[in-house]
Amino acid sequence: MPLSTDEIARMNAVMGDLARANPAAILMADRSTHTTFTQVAQVRNIRGPEPQGEHSDATAHASGGWSELISTLKDGGRLVFDVVYTRADHAGLADAALEQTLEMFKLTFADGTGLQFSALVDVEFHLTVAGLNRAKVSLHLSGAVTKF
Numbered sequence: 001m002p003l004s005t006d007e008i009a010r011m012n013a014v015m016g017d018l019a020r021a022n023p024a025a026i027l028m029a030d031r032s033t034h035t036t037f038t039q040v041a042q043v044r045n046i047r048g049p050e051p052q053g054e055h056s057d058a059t060a061h062a063s064g065g066w067s068e069l070i071s072t073l074k075d076g077g078r079l080v081f082d083v084v085y086t087r088a089d090h091a092g093l094a095d096a097a098l099e100q101t102l103e104m105f106k107l108t109f110a111d112g113t114g115l116q117f118s119a120l121v122d123v124e125f126h127l128t129v130a131g132l133n134r135a136k137v138s139l140h141l142s143g144a145v146t147k148f
Helices: 005-021 087-099
Strands: 025-029 037-039 043-047 052-057 069-075 078-084 103-108 114-126 134-147
Touching: 025 043, 078 087, 087 114, 087 134
Parallel strands: none
Antiparallel strands: 025 037, 025 103, 043 078, 052 069, 078 134, 103 114, 114 134
């Protein structure tokens, strides 16, 4: 039985409240021990990650006239986000980009689930004469991506 318009409106309101109360977040592990995670401040937009796989042709005579593929290597892709940049809030990200060290991150979703991964960091600064300084941060995932 389909939902009524009122039921859909109530469901959308609850989901909106949940997202506002517990929005998605990016957390970065401390750079020395990688055991304590701290939320990256002033994150505006998050895009990704974009997991992909490489595939190899596994078609054989017994494939019944259909091509068959197998997954060979997985790639976590990239996660890109924008921040309102301050040195005080984002020193770890800037330092990781300059040093090109592998860092640990978590991406949490509004429902409390998420992904944990290691990544190399790139930062593109957008510094203005007047107004807020911003940065585009790209995380290049390396190794396994785990769910929590």
